[in-house]
Amino acid sequence: MTKRILFILMCFTISGFTQDIPCEKIVDYKMEVELNPENKTITGAQLLKWTNFSAEPVQEIYFHAYLNAFKNTQSTFFKETFADPSAPLYFGKDRFVDGWGYLKLNSVKASISKKFENKDLSAGVQYIQPDDQNINDQTVFKVVLPAAVDPSEEIIFNIQFTSKLPYWGYRAGYKGNFFFAGQWFPKISVLENGKWNCYQYHCNSEFYADFGDYDVSITVPQDFIIGASGVLTDSSASAGKITCRFVQSCVHDFAWSASPDFQVVTKTFQYSDFPPVKIRLLYFPDHKNYVDEYITTIETALEHFGLWYLPYPYPQFTIVDVLVDTKTGSMEYPTMISMNYPWNAAKGSKEFQWVIIHEFAHQYWYGILASNEFEHPWLDEGFASYSDIRLLNAVFGEINYSKEYLKRRNFSIPFDFNKIKTNPAFIRMNNFSKFASSDKTDQFSWNFSNYNSYKANVYHKGSILLATLENYLGEDVFSKIMKTYATRFQFKHPLPQNFIDVVNEFSPQSMDWFFEQSLYTAAVLDYTVSRISSSQVNPPRGLDENGNLYSGTKPEENKTYFSEIVVERLGEFIIPVDVVITFENGETIKEVWNGQKKWKKFSYQSDAAVLKAEIDPEQKLLLDVNYSNNIKYRKRNSFPAFRWSAKWMFWLQHLLEVTMVFS
Amino acid sequence: MNIKKAIRDGLSIVFENFKMIPVVYIANTSLALLLALPVFSLLNNDIGYKGIRDEMTSGFNYEWWSGFSLNAEGLEKTIRPALSGGFAALFDNFELLFTGKFTSFGLMIFLFGLTYIFLNAFFNGGVIGLYADEKRTFSISRFFSLSGFYFHHFFALALTAVLLFFVFYKVIHPAIFGLIDHFSVKWMSEKAVWFLNLAGYFIIGLFILFIKIVFDYARIILVVENKESSWLCIWLAFKFMIRHILKTFGLYLILILAGLGLLLVIGFIQELFQPKTLLLLLLLMIFQQVFIILKIGLRFTFYGSQLELYRQYKPEMITVKKRRKVK
Ligand SMILES: [Zn+2]
Numbered sequence: 001m002t003k004r005i006l007f008i009l010m011c012f013t014i015s016g017f018t019q020d021i022p023c024e025k026i027v028d029y030k031m032e033v034e035l036n037p038e039n040k041t042i043t044g045a046q047l048l049k050w051t052n053f054s055a056e057p058v059q060e061i062y063f064h065a066y067l068n069a070f071k072n073t074q075s076t077f078f079k080e081t082f083a084d085p086s087a088p089l090y091f092g093k094d095r096f097v098d099g100w101g102y103l104k105l106n107s108v109k110a111s112i113s114k115k116f117e118n119k120d121l122s123a124g125v126q127y128i129q130p131d132d133q134n135i136n137d138q139t140v141f142k143v144v145l146p147a148a149v150d151p152s153e154e155i156i157f158n159i160q161f162t163s164k165l166p167y168w169g170y171r172a173g174y175k176g177n178f179f180f181a182g183q184w185f186p187k188i189s190v191l192e193n194g195k196w197n198c199y200q201y202h203c204n205s206e207f208y209a210d211f212g213d214y215d216v217s218i219t220v221p222q223d224f225i226i227g228a229s230g231v232l233t234d235s236s237a238s239a240g241k242i243t244c245r246f247v248q249s250c251v252h253d254f255a256w257s258a259s260p261d262f263q264v265v266t267k268t269f270q271y272s273d274f275p276p277v278k279i280r281l282l283y284f285p286d287h288k289n290y291v292d293e294y295i296t297t298i299e300t301a302l303e304h305f306g307l308w309y310l311p312y313p314y315p316q317f318t319i320v321d322v323l324v325d326t327k328t329g330s331m332e333y334p335t336m337i338s339m340n341y342p343w344n345a346a347k348g349s350k351e352f353q354w355v356i357i358h359e360f361a362h363q364y365w366y367g368i369l370a371s372n373e374f375e376h377p378w379l380d381e382g383f384a385s386y387s388d389i390r391l392l393n394a395v396f397g398e399i400n401y402s403k404e405y406l407k408r409r410n411f412s413i414p415f416d417f418n419k420i421k422t423n424p425a426f427i428r429m430n431n432f433s434k435f436a437s438s439d440k441t442d443q444f445s446w447n448f449s450n451y452n453s454y455k456a457n458v459y460h461k462g463s464i465l466l467a468t469l470e471n472y473l474g475e476d477v478f479s480k481i482m483k484t485y486a487t488r489f490q491f492k493h494p495l496p497q498n499f500i501d502v503v504n505e506f507s508p509q510s511m512d513w514f515f516e517q518s519l520y521t522a523a524v525l526d527y528t529v530s531r532i533s534s535s536q537v538n539p540p541r542g543l544d545e546n547g548n549l550y551s552g553t554k555p556e557e558n559k560t561y562f563s564e565i566v567v568e569r570l571g572e573f574i575i576p577v578d579v580v581i582t583f584e585n586g587e588t589i590k591e592v593w594n595g596q597k598k599w600k601k602f603s604y605q606s607d608a609a610v611l612k613a614e615i616d617p618e619q620k621l622l623l624d625v626n627y628s629n630n631i632k633y634r635k636r637n638s639f640p641a642f643r644w645s646a647k648w649m650f651w652l653q654h655l656l657e658v659t660m661v662f663s
Numbered sequence: 664m665n666i667k668k669a670i671r672d673g674l675s676i677v678f679e680n681f682k683m684i685p686v687v688y689i690a691n692t693s694l695a696l697l698l699a700l701p702v703f704s705l706l707n708n709d710i711g712y713k714g715i716r717d718e719m720t721s722g723f724n725y726e727w728w729s730g731f732s733l734n735a736e737g738l739e740k741t742i743r744p745a746l747s748g749g750f751a752a753l754f755d756n757f758e759l760l761f762t763g764k765f766t767s768f769g770l771m772i773f774l775f776g777l778t779y780i781f782l783n784a785f786f787n788g789g790v791i792g793l794y795a796d797e798k799r800t801f802s803i804s805r806f807f808s809l810s811g812f813y814f815h816h817f818f819a820l821a822l823t824a825v826l827l828f829f830v831f832y833k834v835i836h837p838a839i840f841g842l843i844d845h846f847s848v849k850w851m852s853e854k855a856v857w858f859l860n861l862a863g864y865f866i867i868g869l870f871i872l873f874i875k876i877v878f879d880y881a882r883i884i885l886v887v888e889n890k891e892s893s894w895l896c897i898w899l900a901f902k903f904m905i906r907h908i909l910k911t912f913g914l915y916l917i918l919i920l921a922g923l924g925l926l927l928v929i930g931f932i933q934e935l936f937q938p939k940t941l942l943l944l945l946l947l948m949i950f951q952q953v954f955i956i957l958k959i960g961l962r963f964t965f966y967g968s969q970l971e972l973y974r975q976y977k978p979e980m981i982t983v984k985k986r987r988k989v990k
Contacts, residue, residue, distance in 0.1 A: 175849070176849060285852075286854045408860065415754070420722070420725050422726055430730055628727045628731070629713070630714070636711040637716055644702075654756055654958070656695065661760060662875075
């Protein structure tokens with residue numbers, strides 16, 4: 001017994017790694033696990049020290065057992081996935097043959113100093129469903145203690161568990177000798193204001209956990225290479241196996257991956273007075289062509305996000321380049337990401353850089369700030385998506401449209417359209433626009449009407465509402481806002497109001513009206529020029545004051561035009577907007593419309609007819625769901641339509657000839 | 664030597680009867696125009712007044728399109744970035760052959776394609792009928808009367824081909840890729856799986872070629888041998904093709920190469936030529952129409968050369984012996 005306590009004490013003193021990271025440590029995990037490649041299982045022991053930082057004693061402790069989402073089709077994850085036609089099918093029916101995933105608790109023991117020691121609580125483990133009462137869902141369990149954990153008191157759990165990885169699982173799984181362990185161990189929930197903030201594993205949701213120290217020793221066959229959260233501190237080999245110990249403090253999760261096929265590249269990033277970061281890339285031989293791009297993209301992101309937000313505080317960052325046809329996906333974990341990218345994808349779309357940057361950006365909003373992704377998913381996904389378009393625009397420039405020919409499972413021939421360029425923000429904007437009125441942005445992640453709307457309103461709208469705000473307040477002000485928010489709320493799990501407060505701190509006027517519309521309603525922003533006309537003003541006819549007929553000038557001699565422009569607000573979202581009117585003589589008039597009324601008419605009398613009217617000519621309001629109706633000419637020009645219908649006709653003529661294969 | 668001679672002779676009969684090319688060209692263009700007009704009007708209404716028309720004059724506005732495509736219906740769905748490139752729209756057409764997703768451009772386009780197939784079943788009677796005729800004197804009335812004369816047979820052949828292809832895309836196509844997925848499901852190498860899929864598409868291509876060649880010779884045999892049963896002709900064509908597999912495939916492949924050459928030329932012209940003025944656009948349209956005319960001419964060269972190749976192996980059939988009584 002004493003020996004065990006000593007071992008526990010030893011385990012809880014992680015030295016070295018990043019002790020200067022300023023986080024409140026609530027959890028302290030020490031795990032020793034072994035991968036069995038034959039059974040696709042991870043078995044091991046977890047020693048978890050948890051401190052009750054609340055003001056109330058706690059007698060029930062809530063845990064996540066997320067791998068049980070893959071236990072059967074009765075789980076909430078599967079039920080939600082199958083019920084939503086727009087959700088990606090994480091498991092192809094024909095492929096999911098020999099592997100459901102689960103987390104099995106072999107024993108749960110706990111100790112509280114002077115209250116009980118190493119007491120077996122296995123019998124008191126109870127699976128609960130706080131979100132949907134689906135009694136078949138086992139992704140959350142609670143442990144009832146024989147005595148409460150008092151405020152500031154510590155409890156130490158000793159949990160023996162077996163994690164069975166699913167075949168081709170979502171975020172966790174295996175294929176052949178490739179293994180990916182995400183959301184794989186029993187993980188304590190977050191106690192907030194005396195209540196457990198604990199949710200089941202949903203189709204559309206990510207995660208939330210407390211910060212602390214992780215010290216994980218992983219045993220695998222000797223030829224395997226492991227990539228994991230944290231830093232590899234030591235390894236030892238014996239009897240054909242190798243044990244690697246990964247350690248990291250101030251993180252809130254731990255993921256790892258292993259395969260004998262991995263190749264490894266490392267490089268140390270150094271910039272200015274930033275702490276150095278070791279970049280460690282694990283990739284499959286098929287992806288050798290991406291090695292340089294991986295490293296340089298991460299270096300670029302480390303530099304820019306370091307300058308814009310705060311220097312990356314951890315000593316290492318690991319990229320695990322996963323097998324493409326598994327469903328591991330591109331995903332963020334503390335100090336690690338998985339990247340799922342086909343070997344022959346189109347270059348011009350810059351999607352490769354885009355995805356890496358996106359996942360790396362999560363290191364800030366998910367990893368370091370760590371907002372609750374269940375309750376406010378946009379605080380992570382929206383900010384990560386904003387960060388990716390900001391960095392793409394700043395460094396990588398416009399992207400090409402690209403298309404994949406002959407696309408099917410594991411195959412496509414990509415084709416870049418070098419002449420069709422766009423801004424990544426516009427892609428997010430368009431992807432958002434279709435679902436603009438489906439859901440408000442700030443809400444629980446599984447309450448969105450469907451997966452498409454979740455993506456559109458969390459990722460895309462989340463990002464473009466920030467970009468719109470940036471354009472509205474100006475780059476300088478917004479940069480300060482982002483930097484202040486990131487530094488002030490690092491390791492603090494900020495809420496939306498924390499961000500709004502920072503915005504209001506720097507903005508010349510309160511921006512509450514903006515957030516009320518953009519976050520808490522599904523109000524659509526759409527301005528349009530609905531009418532534009534000019535008519536020549538005729539000289540007066542009839543009798544003048546003296547009773548004589550107006551002699552007047554001839555209309556041609558002194559031309560005057562009366563022009564009217566009607567701008568309209570098609571949606572409910574109200575925001576001030578610039579309106580620029582250009583006349584045929586090149587003159588322009590700039591107006592500002594507050595957008596309060598449904599429409600506004602601008603009238604002018606001038607010596608030239610109006611040429612065009614533009615609402616928001618600089619396209620600052622990225623939330624506008626249809627920008628193409630913002631600029632209207634008075635006269636029609638049919639050439640573009642003729643040009644494109646001629647191209648179209650040639651395409652059809654050719655298609656008709658192609659059908660001759662069948663005649 | 665045989666192939667070379669067949670092509671030479673084939674070309675010469677195409678030239679001697681070149682006047683039938685405009686007839687088919689007019690049919691092609693009229694059908695295309697029938698749909699191009701509504702496309703023009705919908706585009707004109709959408710972008711005629713809009714600010715993005717400036718960009719659509721010289722390039723393609725992706726942002727407008729991706730909004731436009733979200734709610735696109737019917738023909739609107741066929742307006743897409745691929746139209747902007749030199750090759751992409753043409754690749755789209757060939758892609759259909761390999762994927763079998765013929766309704767991906769909408770029902771209207773599908774029906775127009777079908778119409779063109781059966782319309783050409785009619786024309787092909789005239790084309791092959793005249794090519795097989797020793798007098799080889801072209802006249803519109805002779806062309807149409809031969810088209811009419813062979814129509815019921817050629818229609819039956821076209822119908823059989825379409826049904827056969829339908830079965831091919833519904834049964835054999837998925838079976839090939841089903842097998843590929845079955846074999847490669849546990850492969851760890853992404854590239855290996857990719858190349859296996861590529862091989863799958865190659866096999867699909869061979870199948871299509873195979874069926875196509877059989878039906879080409881079936882039509883030739885029907886006319887040359889004066890057969891009454893189209894089914895018998897398919898069988899005879901099949902036997903002929905297998906017996907002379909190198910020649911029949913070789914001839915076809917050489918002509919396909921010629922087609923690819925044409926495609927490269929028009930593709931590059933379109934790629935380099937992004938007309939910003941009406942005059943330049945009209946010039947490009949002339950190039951495009953010349954391409955379509957050449958493409959039809961090339962198709963007729965296929966028929967002519969295959970006819971000549973068939974004749975080389977059937978010397979006794981220099982011309983149709985017992986010419987049917989045709990005006
Ligand atoms: Zn993300």
